[in-house]
Amino acid sequence: MKKTILISIMLLQCVLLSAQDKVQIRVTASSPAASFEQEVGSAKIKVAYSRPLVRGRKIFGELVPFDKLWRTGASDCTVLTTFEDISFGNTILKAGSYSMFSIPSINEWTIIVNTDTTLHGETGYDEKKDVMRFKIPTEKSPYFYETFTIELNDINSKGEAFLKILWENTTVKIPIKSKEDDALLALIDQHVIKGKTQDAALLFQAANYYYSTNRDNKLAITWLLEAEKLNPQNFYYPNLRQKIASELKEYTNAIEAAKKALALAEKEKMKSAIETLKKRIADWEILIKK
Incomplete structure (x- = not known):
C-alpha cells in the first residue's frame, strides 16, 4: 500500500514538472x-x-x-x-x-x-x-x-x-x-402628398413616419383623419392620432381621438390599451378644466 502511494506521488510530481515546462507568459497586445x-x-x-x-x-x-x-x-x-x-x-x-x-x-x-x-x-x-x-x-x-x-x-x-x-x-x-430617409420622403411626396392616395394603410404609414421623425405633425393628423374615413374600424389610426394631438397639446382633439380608439379597443378586448386610454382621457379632462 505504501509503495502504491509513493508511486502515485512520484507520478503527480512528474505531471506537475511537465506542466511547468509548458508554461508561457504572453504579453498582451499593445494595440488590440x-x-x-x-x-x-x-x-x-x-x-x-x-x-x-x-x-x-x-x-x-x-x-x-x-x-x-x-x-x-x-x-x-x-x-x-x-x-x-x-x-x-x-x-x-x-x-x-x-x-x-x-x-x-x-x-x-x-x-x-x-x-x-x-x-x-x-x-x-x-x-x-x-x-x-x-x-x-x-x-x-x-x-x-x-x-x-x-x-x-x-x-x-x-x-x-x-x-x-x-x-x-x-x-x-x-x-x-x-439613403432610407430621402427614399421614404420621396415615396410620401409621390403617393401621399401629390398622389392623394386612397390607401388607408399608406396614409397611416406616412403619418407614423412623420411622427417618428418629428416632422409636420399637423399634416400627419390630416392623413390619419383620411385613413379613419377609409377604414373606421382600425384601432391604430385614432390611437396614433391621440398621441400626436397630445404632443401638440391639442387636448380636446386628443380626447376625441382617444375615445374613438377606446371604443375600438373595447370591441377587440384590448385590455392594456383600454387602461392606458382611460387614464389619458381622465388626465386630459383635468388639464382642460384648469
Whole structure:
C-alpha cells in the first residue's frame, strides 16, 4: 500500500514538472484588434481597426504629430465598409470597403477615405487613390479615453448618426446618413402628398413616419383623419392620432381621438390599451378644466 502511494506521488510530481515546462507568459497586445457592425437606417456599416493605448504618453501633438498623415489607429490601416451608398461627412460614399486616414491638427482634422485597404499603417499610401477628403472640427471630450476608440453612435430615426473617433481628451464626430430617409420622403411626396392616395394603410404609414421623425405633425393628423374615413374600424389610426394631438397639446382633439380608439379597443378586448386610454382621457379632462 505504501509503495502504491509513493508511486502515485512520484507520478503527480512528474505531471506537475511537465506542466511547468509548458508554461508561457504572453504579453498582451499593445494595440488590440477590434471590429463592429452597426445598422444606421437602411445602411449596414462595419469598421475594423486596432486600438492603441495612451500608456502615460502625450498623444496628439507628440506621439501622433499634428499636420501629418496618420493611420487613425495602429497596425494595419483602419477599414470602413458600407453595404450601401451613404452620406459620409456630407459627401456620398459609394458602397464598398475603404481605408480611413486622417491628418490631425489642433482645432480640426482632415478625414481621408482611400480605396486601398491592404496597407500596413501609412506605408504605401497613395493620395491618388483617395475618394474624398474633408475637414471636421475637434471637440474636447469630458472623459479621458485611455484606449483609442471608434464608435457609431447618436443614431436617430431619420437614419442619421455620428462616426466618433475618441482618444485621450479629443473627439472627432463625422456625420453619417443612410439613403432610407430621402427614399421614404420621396415615396410620401409621390403617393401621399401629390398622389392623394386612397390607401388607408399608406396614409397611416406616412403619418407614423412623420411622427417618428418629428416632422409636420399637423399634416400627419390630416392623413390619419383620411385613413379613419377609409377604414373606421382600425384601432391604430385614432390611437396614433391621440398621441400626436397630445404632443401638440391639442387636448380636446386628443380626447376625441382617444375615445374613438377606446371604443375600438373595447370591441377587440384590448385590455392594456383600454387602461392606458382611460387614464389619458381622465388626465386630459383635468388639464382642460384648469
